[in-house]
Amino acid sequence: MTLPAPKLPHYRRLYEMLRKQIIDGVFTEDDLLPSENELCAIHGLTRPTVRHALDALVNEGFIGKHQGKGSIVQKLPKGIGILSIAGTTSALGGKNLRSELLVKPYVKAWDDPFMFKLSETELNSGCIHMERIRYYNDKPIFYDINFIPNINVPRFTSRSFENNSLFDVLRNAYQVEIKGGEQKIRAIEASATISQHLAVKSGHPVLHLERKFDTNKPGFFIYSSIYCNTEEQAVYGIF
Amino acid sequence: MTLPAPKLPHYRRLYEMLRKQIIDGVFTEDDLLPSENELCAIHGLTRPTVRHALDALVNEGFIGKHQGKGSIVQKLPKGIGILSIAGTTSALGGKNLRSELLVKPYVKAWDDPFMFKLSETELNSGCIHMERIRYYNDKPIFYDINFIPNINVPRFTSRSFENNSLFDVLRNAYQVEIKGGEQKIRAIEASATISQHLAVKSGHPVLHLERKFDTNKPGFFIYSSIYCNTEEQAVYGIF
DNA sequence: ACATTAAACTTGTATATACAAGTAATTATG
DNA sequence: CATAATTACTTGTATATACAAGTTTAATGT
Structure with a gap:
């Protein structure tokens, strides 16, 4: 088990940042995240890269995506296994x-x-x-x-x-x-x-x-x- | 709860097909799936679309992806909750x-x-x-x-x-x-x-x-x- | 003031392309 | 025949672009 690479891929950095913001309460349940286009502009990334990060948040239960509306923060996922x-x-x-x-x-x-x-x-x-x-x-x-x-x-x-x-x-x-x-x-x-x-x-x-x-x-x-x-x-x- | 749409997106059709092949035993544990490039050629799709289907299989525990090696079938995921x-x-x-x-x-x-x-x-x-x-x-x-x-x-x-x-x-x-x-x-x-x-x-x-x-x-x-x-x-x- | 329509936003799906990084297969060399 | 180097494969990351489909907002008409 090695130490994490000092340089994370862009999608991963964005994912970790958004995840931390949700856990720290910067975004709370039912909040809208910045749109995909806004996240592109803010972070100088392209939509496929931003979407990759958001998909990971969806998979872990942090957000839900709603076509036409936006990415909505869900209740913090309770830890599996706890x-x-x-x-x-x-x-x-x-x-x-x-x-x-x-x-x-x-x-x-x-x-x-x-x-x-x-x-x-x-x-x-x-x-x-x-x-x-x-x-x-x-x-x-x-x-x-x-x-x-x-x-x-x-x-x-x-x-x-x-x-x-x-x-x-x-x-x-x-x-x-x-x-x-x-x-x-x-x-x-x-x-x-x-x-x-x-x-x-x-x-x-x-x-x-x-x-x-x-x-x-x-x-x-x-x-x-x-x-x-x-x-x-x-x-x-x-x- | 409506019936499924008659037309599934390409990535979803590919995902369902591969999933069924794994469940039906066409591919079994430790088998290599066809490579991403092969799946592109077989199905007339592009790599991002094929990768989207494979990512879904990874998320559900059917396969693991190994850079440089290929996509390897895992033991059938045991149903959560059973x-x-x-x-x-x-x-x-x-x-x-x-x-x-x-x-x-x-x-x-x-x-x-x-x-x-x-x-x-x-x-x-x-x-x-x-x-x-x-x-x-x-x-x-x-x-x-x-x-x-x-x-x-x-x-x-x-x-x-x-x-x-x-x-x-x-x-x-x-x-x-x-x-x-x-x-x-x-x-x-x-x-x-x-x-x-x-x-x-x-x-x-x-x-x-x-x-x-x-x-x-x-x-x-x-x-x-x-x-x-x-x-x-x-x-x-x-x- | 309200209803309708159009515009502007959102996410969803998909193609195209390029290079990085890891592994396997092939070829060359001793 | 064994080993090293090279080639050819694999997945990983990322940009660019376009159009579809759903929702929200703004403009227009009555």
């Missing part, structure tokens, strides 16, 4: 949501057996293991165990993750983006350990998800095992 | 999987309250309600309740669904395609009704998913409530 609490709008950041690092990231060999089949490269690199508890209204609702292949993620173990999205860190510091993934879901009876972490009675039903995230880096996946207490709130996810 | 059993490769069709209609599709008013907020149009149209049980090795594992808005789906209630994917029927008969969606997941104790349908003891943990599927038709969503027995096999899904 779990939250039904009824809240973000995984973290709401006043009643907070996250606590239970086990700081450290490098270890993969658990054997592991929940998903691993490639040779992954097996040889070991993984970074970390555990977090997420609280809603001071009640533990998620017990989250992450396994990140120790491939090209220098100084990962020294980063701070409390109240930070793991995915944001990966995107901003390592240019790793989540593209989707697969998951195995079970309803299980809470074991002694799980009931301790999630503050439920032993034997109480809890949700268990084993997830494998695809990223924009070929061959680089992120793994996660999550236990959830859904007694009061359902777990919410986009797929 | 649930299956961990370890099997399709929702239905495997020898050990079969589906049984418990309640034939019929038109009714929406349950009130309903698991997701409904639009005015949806409320006024009523929904088509149907219930199925899915078996794995003759054991009931899914109890699936679907709610399809009664909007532009003529003669839906007279179709046969046993051993047919609801999504395939929607795509082939009504040009409705699933684009993703959202879900609320809970681990619950099986009620008397659920334990009867899924052949588990009352009070045993079962999975409950409430799902809202986005489609290619603006404003048209499909809803589903699924109870799953995950005692022996996890539920598997792509997101």
Whole structure:
């Protein structure tokens, strides 16, 4: 995984700029973006190049194009793969949501057996293991165990993750983006350990998800095992 | 929801043709598609038009493009939103999987309250309600309740669904395609009704998913409530 | 003041052309 | 026969141009 090229293609620069403007709130839902012709004039680019950038924004769910009318900003796409609490709008950041690092990231060999089949490269690199508890209204609702292949993620173990999205860190510091993934879901009876972490009675039903995230880096996946207490709130996810 | 236009744009016709060839097995995983120049010659189109079709195939996960090498067919994208059993490769069709209609599709008013907020149009149209049980090795594992808005789906209630994917029927008969969606997941104790349908003891943990599927038709969503027995096999899904 | 028509805007589709950058195949050389 | 160089292929990026089709705005007529 190399550092990004210092020179991005024109269409990509425009795409990143517009994307950032939407995320930063410069354009918000239902706003019209500058027209294709305006963007050509502003950036000294041609329509096919501008359209290429806009197509990418459409594909990622940031805007919708309407012939004759313009490019309209949509509600910020909720991250595919991010779990939250039904009824809240973000995984973290709401006043009643907070996250606590239970086990700081450290490098270890993969658990054997592991929940998903691993490639040779992954097996040889070991993984970074970390555990977090997420609280809603001071009640533990998620017990989250992450396994990140120790491939090209220098100084990962020294980063701070409390109240930070793991995915944001990966995107901003390592240019790793989540593209989707697969998951195995079970309803299980809470074991002694799980009931301790999630503050439920032993034997109480809890949700268990084993997830494998695809990223924009070929061959680089992120793994996660999550236990959830859904007694009061359902777990919410986009797929 | 209108019928598709009799005349498709060139790029779209090429996209649909290549997509069908991949699905039908004319091209299989790891095959090289004809090059862009070859497709231009074969179809009397220009490279930007051909590339537009190929870009759509990339976006949907059918192919990957490799500079200098060619366009390579990928494993058929597993339907987003389709649930299956961990370890099997399709929702239905495997020898050990079969589906049984418990309640034939019929038109009714929406349950009130309903698991997701409904639009005015949806409320006024009523929904088509149907219930199925899915078996794995003759054991009931899914109890699936679907709610399809009664909007532009003529003669839906007279179709046969046993051993047919609801999504395939929607795509082939009504040009409705699933684009993703959202879900609320809970681990619950099986009620008397659920334990009867899924052949588990009352009070045993079962999975409950409430799902809202986005489609290619603006404003048209499909809803589903699924109870799953995950005692022996996890539920598997792509997101 | 309102309705109708025309003009001016928007995105959608498509062709044409050129050069950059990566990979595979062919040819030349030792 | 092996290796290196060259050629020929591939996709990637970008400009230029034109017309179609949908929507909004401005002008005109009553």
